[in-house]
Amino acid sequence: MGENSRNVQTNCRYVAMDFSGHGLSSHRPAGSPYHLLDYVSDVRRVAAALRWRRFTLMGHSMGGSVAGMFTFIYPEMVDKLILLENLGFLLAPEDTEAWLKSKRMAIDRLLSIEAKQQAPRAYSPEAALQRLLEANRHLTAEGGAILLQRGATETPAGLVYNRDMRVRTQSREYLTVEQCVKLLQKIKDRVLIILAQDGLLVPHKLESRNDFVKSLREAFECTLKEDIQLVEVPGSHFVHLNEPEVVSGIISNFMTAQNTRARL
Numbered sequence: 001m002g003e004n005s006r007n008v009q010t011n012c013r014y015v016a017m018d019f020s021g022h023g024l025s026s027h028r029p030a031g032s033p034y035h036l037l038d039y040v041s042d043v044r045r046v047a048a049a050l051r052w053r054r055f056t057l058m059g060h061s062m063g064g065s066v067a068g069m070f071t072f073i074y075p076e077m078v079d080k081l082i083l084l085e086n087l088g089f090l091l092a093p094e095d096t097e098a099w100l101k102s103k104r105m106a107i108d109r110l111l112s113i114e115a116k117q118q119a120p121r122a123y124s125p126e127a128a129l130q131r132l133l134e135a136n137r138h139l140t141a142e143g144g145a146i147l148l149q150r151g152a153t154e155t156p157a158g159l160v161y162n163r164d165m166r167v168r169t170q171s172r173e174y175l176t177v178e179q180c181v182k183l184l185q186k187i188k189d190r191v192l193i194i195l196a197q198d199g200l201l202v203p204h205k206l207e208s209r210n211d212f213v214k215s216l217r218e219a220f221e222c223t224l225k226e227d228i229q230l231v232e233v234p235g236s237h238f239v240h241l242n243e244p245e246v247v248s249g250i251i252s253n254f255m256t257a258q259n260t261r262a263r264l
Helices: 036-050 062-073 096-115 125-135 141-151 165-169 177-186 208-224 245-256
Strands: 002-008 012-018 055-060 078-084 152-155 158-161 191-196 229-233
Touching: 012 036, 036 062, 055 062, 062 078, 062 177, 078 245, 096 165, 125 141, 125 158, 141 152, 177 208, 191 245, 229 245
Parallel strands: 055 078, 078 191, 191 229
Antiparallel strands: 002 012, 152 158
């Protein structure tokens, strides 16, 4: 597993993981697909290697789903959970046929990628950045350049992306809204969720197929309002990367407050 480790002030240390198939971490063996629970297992392995018994978890987007699932499975190990542009779960199709279609698409895409595997293509630094920005409209050029520091490797021919293309076929863990609410209630008062106003989870901007998010947001308002810190900030899906000052104070206060509801 690739990681960045750094001291923050004198009393806080963070370890930033590269999930398998991402950044500087190795890829899964040939024939082995990517599953959400495998990423959860990776977090558990890192915690074991560091001999951490209790810690704070923070994840963005897919990383938030991994952090949320880890917390639900190992609640005694997580002091606080911080989710950026994620509600703790991957989006689930509520329609049975849509669920089956998503599973079929994942398998077919995996087989297609495996059949077409070839030597990774090299790009100039400018082309590599441009391609990344075109695929991620929420990224700024500065943010994209930061991601490429671990997301690409310099070769004599140019930059080669490190990501295993098979991660796009990840097998997800689908939950109902009722299950989500019950799980979040189990870890109440130690969860901070930060959503960007121009991000991917703003209800009125979602496509109809993402009614799951709208239903879960309604559950937050009706059932979880007193238990979960839910904060909306200006910015896009990569607000923490593009404008870290927008979220850094909120996160710092949440991490240092004895009563997590008192100082936001």
